[in-house]
Amino acid sequence: PVLRTSETQEARLKLPILAEEQVIMEAVKENSVVVLCGETGSGKTTQVPQFLYEAGYCSDGGIIGITEPRRVAAVTMSQRVAKEMNLSHGVVSYQIRYEGNITDETKIKFMTDGVLLKEIQKDFLLLKYKVVIIDEAHERSVYTDILIGLLSRIVPLRKKKGQPLKMIVMSATLRVEDFTQNKRLFPVPPPVVKVEARQFPVTVHFNKRTPLDDYAGECFRKVCKIHHMLPTGGILVFLTGQAEVHSLCRRLRKAFPYHHKHKSEEKEDSTDDMKKFKNSKARKATVLPRINLDNYSVMPVDEGDEDRDAGIGDGEEAFASDDDDLNLGDGVLEEGEMSDSSLPLFVLPLYSLLAPDKQAKVFRPPPNGTRLCVVATNVAETSLTIPGIKYVVDCGKVKKRFYDKVTGVSSFKVTWTSQASANQRAGRAGRTEPGHCYRLYSSAVFSDFETFSPPEITRRPVEDLVLQMKALNIEKVINFPFPTPPTPDALIAAEELLISLGALQEPPKSGRLKELERAKLSCPISSLGRTMALFPVSPRFAKMLALSGQQGCLPYIITIVSAMTVRELFEEFDRPAVSEEEKMKLKGKKARVAQMQRIWAGQGSSQKLGDLMVLLGAVGACEYAGFTYKFCEDNGLRYKAMVEIRRLRGQLTTTVNLLCSDVDISADSKMVPPTESQVTFLRQIVMAGLGDHIAKRIQPEELLDEKWRNAYKTPLLDDPVFIHPNSVLFRQLPDFVVYQEIIETSKMYMKGVSAVEPEWIP
Ligand code: ADP
Ligand code: MG
Numbered sequence: 001p002v003l004r005t006s007e008t009q010e011a012r013l014k015l016p017i018l019a020e021e022q023v024i025m026e027a028v029k030e031n032s033v034v035v036l037c038g039e040t041g042s043g044k045t046t047q048v049p050q051f052l053y054e055a056g057y058c059s060d061g062g063i064i065g066i067t068e069p070r071r072v073a074a075v076t077m078s079q080r081v082a083k084e085m086n087l088s089h090g091v092v093s094y095q096i097r098y099e100g101n102i103t104d105e106t107k108i109k110f111m112t113d114g115v116l117l118k119e120i121q122k123d124f125l126l127l128k129y130k131v132v133i134i135d136e137a138h139e140r141s142v143y144t145d146i147l148i149g150l151l152s153r154i155v156p157l158r159k160k161k162g163q164p165l166k167m168i169v170m171s172a173t174l175r176v177e178d179f180t181q182n183k184r185l186f187p188v189p190p191p192v193v194k195v196e197a198r199q200f201p202v203t204v205h206f207n208k209r210t211p212l213d214d215y216a217g218e219c220f221r222k223v224c225k226i227h228h229m230l231p232t233g234g235i236l237v238f239l240t241g242q243a244e245v246h247s248l249c250r251r252l253r254k255a256f257p258y259h260h261k262h263k264s265e266e267k268e269d270s271t272d273d274m275k276k277f278k279n280s281k282a283r284k285a286t287v288l289p290r291i292n293l294d295n296y297s298v299m300p301v302d303e304g305d306e307d308r309d310a311g312i313g314d315g316e317e318a319f320a321s322d323d324d325d326l327n328l329g330d331g332v333l334e335e336g337e338m339s340d341s342s343l344p345l346f347v348l349p350l351y352s353l354l355a356p357d358k359q360a361k362v363f364r365p366p367p368n369g370t371r372l373c374v375v376a377t378n379v380a381e382t383s384l385t386i387p388g389i390k391y392v393v394d395c396g397k398v399k400k401r402f403y404d405k406v407t408g409v410s411s412f413k414v415t416w417t418s419q420a421s422a423n424q425r426a427g428r429a430g431r432t433e434p435g436h437c438y439r440l441y442s443s444a445v446f447s448d449f450e451t452f453s454p455p456e457i458t459r460r461p462v463e464d465l466v467l468q469m470k471a472l473n474i475e476k477v478i479n480f481p482f483p484t485p486p487t488p489d490a491l492i493a494a495e496e497l498l499i500s501l502g503a504l505q506e507p508p509k510s511g512r513l514k515e516l517e518r519a520k521l522s523c524p525i526s527s528l529g530r531t532m533a534l535f536p537v538s539p540r541f542a543k544m545l546a547l548s549g550q551q552g553c554l555p556y557i558i559t560i561v562s563a564m565t566v567r568e569l570f571e572e573f574d575r576p577a578v579s580e581e582e583k584m585k586l587k588g589k590k591a592r593v594a595q596m597q598r599i600w601a602g603q604g605s606s607q608k609l610g611d612l613m614v615l616l617g618a619v620g621a622c623e624y625a626g627f628t629y630k631f632c633e634d635n636g637l638r639y640k641a642m643v644e645i646r647r648l649r650g651q652l653t654t655t656v657n658l659l660c661s662d663v664d665i666s667a668d669s670k671m672v673p674p675t676e677s678q679v680t681f682l683r684q685i686v687m688a689g690l691g692d693h694i695a696k697r698i699q700p701e702e703l704l705d706e707k708w709r710n711a712y713k714t715p716l717l718d719d720p721v722f723i724h725p726n727s728v729l730f731r732q733l734p735d736f737v738v739y740q741e742i743i744e745t746s747k748m749y750m751k752g753v754s755a756v757e758p759e760w761i762p
Contacts, residue, residue, distance in 0.1 A: 002054060008084045015043035016198045021051050027193050028052070028131075032155045033167045035180060038195030040172045040424065041385035041431050045077050045135055048168065049092075049108045050085060052131050057166070058107040062130030067113040069141035071096045072352045072359060073383040078110040079360075098647050113143035120150055121472060121533075125158055131166040136382060137179065138171040140455035140484070146465060149481045150472075152185045172382045173420060175452060184481040200430035202392075202437050210441040215395040216244050218440045220251055222393045226438070227256065227345055227371060233390025233435070234372035236380060238425050240399035240414050245349045245375045252373060256345040288650035288667045343371055350376035350384070362386050381424050385431060392429040392437040394422060396445070398453075403460050407716045411744040418453045422446065455484045462486045463494040463539050467503055470525040471533035478521045495521055500692060501543045503529030535655060536648075537565050544689040545652065549663060551681050554656060555671050556616060560686070562648040563615035564740055564752055569645070570618075570726075571636045593636035594726075596621075601728040606679045610729040610737070610754035612686060613679070616671075619645060623669045687756050690738040694761065695721055695750060697735050712737065712750070721748040729753050736761065 004012070012018055017038060027034045038044050045066070052064050068074040078094035078101075085092060090103040094110040102109060113134075120126060132151060137144055151167050158165040169179055169190075180189045211218045219237050226235055239245050346366035350359060363386065366372040374386055378398060398417040403410045417425075422439065429435030439446065457465075465486075469477050478491060485491075498504045504523040525533070532542035541561040548557040563569060573590040600617025601607050609616070618635070622642055625631040632639040646669065653665050674682060687694075695712035698720070703709060710733060711720030721742055723730050729737065732755075740752025 002050070002085050002087075004084060004086060008086075012043075012047065012084070015047060017043035017047050017195050020193065020195050021047075024048065024193055025051055025055050027191055028055075028166055028168065031191055032159060032164060033152075033169070033186060033190035035169045035171065035176050035190050035192045036195070037171050037174050037176060037192060039197030039199055039427065040382045041428075042195045042197045044170045044172075044195070045073070046080055046084060048133060048170065049081055053085070053108060057130045063106060063128050064108045064131045064133070065116060065126075065129045066108070066110050066133040066135055067116050067144065067147060068110060068383070069113055069136050069139050069144055070352055070379065070383050071112055072354075072379055073136070074110045074112050076359060076384065078108070081108060081110075098644070113141060113147055116147060117143050117150075117468070120147075120154075121468070124472070125154060125161070125163075126165065127163065129165060131168065133168045133170060135170045136172070137169045138173045138175065139382070140178075140453075140457070142455075142457045142460070142462075142465065145455060145457050145483050146469075148179060148483055149185065152481055172424065175420070178455075178483045182481070182483060185483060199427060200432070200434045202426050202430040202435045204426055204437045204439060206439050206443040206446065207441055210445050215239075215397060215440055216248055219248060219393055219395055220255075222438050222440065223252060223345075223373060224255060226391050226393070227343070227373070230391065230436075232343075232371060233433070234366070234374070234386070234388040235391045235393065236386060236389045236428055237373070237375045237393040237395075238380065239375060239377060239395055240397050241377060242351045245351055245377060248375045249347050249349045252345060252347045252375070256347075288646065288653055288669045343369065345373050346370040347373045347375065350374050350380055350386075352377070352379050359384075378421075380428065381421055386428070388432060389428050390433060390435045392425055392435070394425045394437060394439050396422060396439060396441045396449075401460075407742070408461055409717070409742045409744055409748065416441075416445070416449050418451060419446065419449045420452045422449065457482065457486050458484060458490075461494065462490050463497045466491065466494040467498055467525075467529060467533050467539050467542075470498075470504065470523075471530060473525075475524050476522045491521060495523060497692065498529065498539060499523060501532070501539055501689070502526060503532050503539055503543070531659060534659060536651060537561055540689040541565060544685050545656065547685050547688055548682075549660065551678055553674070553678055553681055553685065554663060554665050555653075556674050556678065556682055557685060558649055558652045558656070558665070559616055559619050559645075559671065560612050560682070562645045562652060563619060564612070565648060566641050566644045569615060569637055569641050571638055573636065589636055592634075596635050597728055602673065602679070605676050606674070607728070607732070608734070608755040609679050609683055609686075610734075611727050611752050612682075612754045614728055615752075617673070619649075620671050620673065623671070627669075683754060683756060684760060686754055687738050687760055690740065692716075693739050693741075694756070695737050695739060697733055697737075699735075714742075717742075717748070719748060721750055723753055724749040724751065727753050729755065 017024075024034075024036065036044060036048065045068075049064050049066055052058075057064055066077070068077065074094045074096050078089070078092055082089050082092035087107075089101045090105045092108045092110075093102045093106040094100055095102050095115050096112045097114065100111075116126075116132070126132065134144055134147055134151070137148065148169065151165075155165050155167050169176070174194070176192060179185060180192060207218075216239065219239065223235055223237060237248065239248060348358075348362050350362055362372075362374050362384070365388070372386075372388060374380065374389070380386060396416055397414050398421070399412060399414045401410055402413055426437035426439075429437050466477050469480060474480055477495075478485075478488070495504060499506055503526060505526050507523050528543075528546060531546050532539055535542040535545050537545070541564060544557050544561055545554075548554050570593065571589075573586050573593070596618075597614050600614045600621065601610070602613050602617065606613055618637060619642070621635075622631055622637060627642070627646070629639050631637075632642055649669070650667070653667055656663060657665055692715070695714045698708045698711050698713055708720050711722055714721055721739075723733065723737070727750075734755035736756045736758055737750070737753045738756055739750035742748050742750055
């Protein structure tokens with residue numbers, strides 16, 4: 001029996017889903033697969049696991065698993081459910097890519113979707129689970145989609161075995177046809193249970209005019225007006241990325257200054273990493289973390305990490321919208337924005353990379369006599385419900401990474417969101433009482449929004465997924481029951497890349513083109529491919545790892561691959577400064593970092609490893625300096641990124657030691673710099689992984705068009721690509737280079753560049 005506090009009991013009774021407990025449990029009892037739709041905040045995530053627990057689904061040792069596309073949700077929700085049920089974290093636990101608190105006693109397990117996918121590789125039938133809940137299915141994250149496809153096969157197999165598995169798909173929207181009407185997925189459509197939400201009316205106000213690009217400034221003005229003129233009630237602002245969120249928080253705190261307590265609130269933000277660092281130092285700095293491989297996601301792409309991903313473009317684009325800060329230097333506010341200090345504003349940021357204890361703050365009532373104002377990214381759209389929100393301010397935008405499916409070139413763009421997500425955002429205002437949503441764009445613009453955002457799987461390259469599926473012996477990936485399949489082009493591109501990396505067996509050369517195409521789509525995995533699939537990094541990097549057993553190069557490649565996977569080691573200094581003083585500071589830092597990078601790039605032929613040598617040098621130097629926060633701060637390294645690189649190095653080291661009995665890489669995190677001959681070998685290994693990412697410099701005598709000056713030509717693109725001024729190879733412009741990726745900002749820039757010798761090119 002679950003012993004809940006009366007307080008919890010009272011709060012639960014207010015949730016619409018409680019009225020449906022019977023209906024839901026009936027449906028689950030009668031069917032192996034059930035789809036459950038209910039508005040955000042109706043209680044799906046927190047209550048359904050409890051219903052199942054109380055109905056005895058864990059009584060004979062089974063586990064209830066719940067997958068979330070975002071790390072934030074997995075952690076917060078497990079804590080919430082443990083608290084509501086009065087059970088310890090050892091019983092209601094979570095597992096995300098690098099951490100978790102799972103025990104042998106765990107009965108309810110929240111995890112990211114990538115973690116469950118990894119478990120399927122080890123135990124295809126997921127025998128320890130009695131129920132698997134796929135939460136937030138409407139988000140259509142790639143792993144969620146694939147899990148639904150896999151589970152549609154696992155459920156009947158479990159039934160045949162006489163150990164039935166229940167599957168529940170939960171969605172915040174009613175748009176579930178991709179799951180229910182897809183005959184390949186579920187020949188018999190699963191029943192859909194709807195939870196009637198007790199939603200209060202939300203009045204939507206459109207702007208008459210749509211601001212051209214200063215939507216962050218428009219948000220600021222709108223919050224000021226609401227706070228100034230409208231009755232009490234929390235405000236929730238939707239912006240597109242972490243940098244914007246922080247900038248608006250700073251601005252609002254300045255406009256509605258807070259005393260004593262709230263000062264410390266702000267301070268905490270900047271000292272937080274420091275504190276964390278101090279704790280981590282106590283954990284012995286020179287040994288790589290030992291990793292329990294059972295607790296790991298093997299999936300290469302960062303789970304639910306949209307914010308960091310979205311943060312990457314911030315330096316070049318998003319900061320433009322933060323310009324307003326410049327006008328605020330002396331605290332002058334426009335008319336009508338005067339701060340009403342009689343009612344302070346309690347401003348909190350919310351985004352997925354925020355430390356969990358800070359995320360939890362948004363659920364607590366704001367201090368007496370203040371108004372809550374949460375400035376959030378998409379996280380607040382459906383994953384987390386913040387109590388007491390009466391006003392929503394929606395900029396209408398979302399930041400996404402866009403890929404060119406053929407060339408793989410990616411760029412971050414801030415675009416209009418979909419009508420569906422704008423409506424979700426508006427709905428946040430009507431949870432506890434009637435509310436208002438202020439859309440900072442016109443109704444005409446809204447009617448031009450696409451109705452729904454397309455599923456993620458149709459928008460990105462899929463080589464990592466294809467490799468994982470082949471490792472599960474799904475040879476004809478094209479026949480896999482995807483809720484929405486990737487395009488055939490994307491699948492072919494993925495298989496071609498995997499064939500060229502040697503991860504798949506070559507298709508027979510004979511036959512007509514059509515047959516060849518078809519053959520290409522059903523190549524079995526090679527033994528190299530099986531090894532590659534075990535590394536939690538993208539197939540190109542996995543190939544590098546698989547090759548680097550010689551000449552003592554493994555520790556270096558592990559480090560390079562970790563740094564390339566984590567990305568964005570260096571802080572961004574090319575942003576507009578708030579004051580003259582800050583401008584000087586940024587300039588000084590940038591110069592220092594550039595100098596350090598030149599040192600880390602090494603001397604003589606070592607320099608030819610280019611940006612990757614810098615990564616190696618930076619990680620090496622940081623370890624030698626005792627892995628201190630100060631070292632990172634002084635040298636323009638992002639401490640958080642360095643910590644993550646360390647964890648990934650630990651994981652890769654463990655994996656390699658486990659896979660190859662003949663090597664034994666030391667877990668010592670310190671490395672001596674590679675010798676010149678090792679550097680040459682490293683360059684060759686890097687080229688083996690990035691073989692199709694070759695670029696050739698346009699020679700002066702070939703220059704027909706000015707736009708090609710100092711440019712490079714690649715096999716895939718018609719347009720010139722460039723070495724970024726921040727690259728250590730920018731001044732050298734080697735004749736041939738390989739690159740990690742091309743990101744389009746003001747130009748097409750290659751990232752992670754290193755030089756190759758012409759004679760290596762086949
Ligand atoms: P759904 O999954 O249907 O969107 P949830 O189960 O997440 O709904 O939320 C149900 C209710 O529980 C919401 O009103 C939400 O505010 C509340 N809630 C969720 N997590 C917490 C928490 N950590 N602290 C306080 N309230 C919470
Ligand atoms: Mg939920």
